[in-house]
Amino acid sequence: MTNHRNMPAVWLLASLLATGISACSPSINHHGYIARPGAFGQITEGMSKTEVEGILGSPSTTASINFDGDSNYYITSITESRAFLQPKETSREVIAVRFDKNEQVTSFAQYGLLDGKIININDRETPVQGGELSVLQDIFKGILGSKPSL
Secondary structure (H helix, E strand, O other): OOOHHHHHHHHHHHHHHHHHHHHHOOEEEEEEOOOOOOOHHHOOOOOEHHHHHHHHOOOOEEEEEOOOEEEEEEEEEEEEEOOOOOOEEEEEEEEEEEEOOOOEEEEEEEEEHHHOOOOOOOOOOOOOOOOOOOHHHHHHHHHHHOOOOO
């Protein structure tokens, strides 16, 4: 014979356990360009820009250098996030296709997450007077720092 008074507690415990387990499973998010398998292998030097865009599609971004030609970049990023943790980028792929002035492919490359470099745009901090002092030190700085003149 089962005790029916403990059944809500058992169901509550089971639902909490299921919620805890599901919170630990990662959420995978795909961002940006998703390449068709084998599409990059179809690109060759000398192809026209319209042919490249016909194979790869519209680029994620472009970089124009007016005197030398321009470049198309196809960027894919995959991030993994867990319950309360910051998302972590697990994969990044950049396909770079460089064109000359006549819009013909001059070079192309594929880069991954390990090829990237983190660049700190501005690592300098502007010093703020009193920023390194505690609130009480800042308050008493004027009192203790000034000496009465005789």
